Amino acid sequence: MNDLLSPLLTPEGRALLDEVRGTAPADELAVATRLRRRHPAELVSAALAQARLRQRAAAKFGEADAERMFFTPNGVEQSTRASVASYRAECFRASGIRSVADLCCGIGGDAIALARAGIRVLAVDRDPVTAATARANAEALGLADLIEVREADVTEVDTAGHDAVFVDPGRRGGRGRVFDPEAYSPPLSWAVEAARGAPRAALKIAPGIPHEAIPADAEAEWVSDGGDVKEAVLWFGAGVTPGARRATLLPTGAAVRASPDTMLPDPEVRPVGRYLYEPDGAVIRAHLVAEVAEELDGGLVDPTIAYITADGLHATAYATPYEITDVLPFNVKKLRALLREREVGNLTVKKRGSAVEPEELRRKVKPQGPNAATVFLTRVAGAPTMLVGAPARPAAGAGPS
DSSP states (O other), rough: OOHHHHHHTSSHHHHHHHHHTTGGGGGGGHHHOOOOOOOTTHHHHHHHHHHHHHHHHHHHHOOOHTOOOOOHHHHHHHHHHHHHHHHHHHHHHHOOOEEEEESSOOSHHHHHHHHHHEEEEEESOOOHHHHHHHHHHHTTTTTTTTTTESSGGGOOOOOOOEEEEEEEBBOOETEEEEGGGGSSSHHHHHHHHHHTSSSEEEEETTTTTHHHHHGGGGGEEEEEEETTTEEEEEEEEEEOOOEEEEEEEEEEEEEEEEETTTOOOOOOOOOOOEEEEOHHHHHOOOOTTHHHHHHTTEEEEEEEEEEEEEEOOOOOSEEEEEEEEEEEEEEEHHHHHHHHHHTEEEEEEEEESSSSSSHHHHHOOOOSEEEEHHHHHHHHTTEEEEEEEEEEOOOOOOOOO
């Protein structure tokens, strides 16, 4: 891949990348055949492969940046979404950080966000192809003056001259995702010690990490973007409250947080009220459902299920409200009859605590008609239950925000 990257950085390679931009998969063969009459076959193949990666990367980096950047398949898959990287870079900048050692920098997504926040970056990765790609991206986006890319083993890099450290260990192996934190590359234990040795540090981890694996001296943050949980971060050093948990929701930046001395006990279980609230995934991962339930004057439908029920409709950044019209014991025939009576053809099926797959239920009830509804497959006080309703929109200024 490195041998293929270098030719793409030449004037001929860059011109070829411009020429193949936006090539549809169905047109690749014809485009390749035409271009190979004027360019080496290997260069044409590399340009088309890079064009495909840029199209995939647009969802993470935005089309304007993706069309100028360079990618590897793993880089597209594992890099931080630009909106999340920008949020974290702003956290560093707001705390007075001027230089960051970005360890396991990948193709440079986080380094780019940090540099755009005015922070100097030492970006380190041991893989030659990845480091070369990060360097090419810094140059392509005009940030080479702020980003130094170094090909090295991060465990051998001296970070003492930097205000902060950011560590993003590899969480994929030959067989896919790695779930054991000690199987990260480098292991979580090494990354934690590296973070503890810096004035301020952030350590990116998988969102599903068990809470008992979180060091007591770290503040843990879960970040979602557009409702999808993207990552978890352990913060160390200045300004950190040890043991605190935080859920941050992008793009608004709304955050709910609790420190060890303010964390609430689990909410009480209540009968299903008029409204059901589905907490954002970051809130659930951070174990902050109780804090959101208190804001909504609500309780849980079941002690093991993260659905909040309340009698009032409140505006909240941390959960999506639904108005519930029917509470039914799990029974496909009854649900099918109800949906048919109400002429529901647009059916959204959500589940939590149910083994039934949404598509399986849709096939069985065969929704038809002009109306819409949402069905929640869940448990209520331990019993398999179906809750039928629709999204609710609080009036402007209603309830807490």
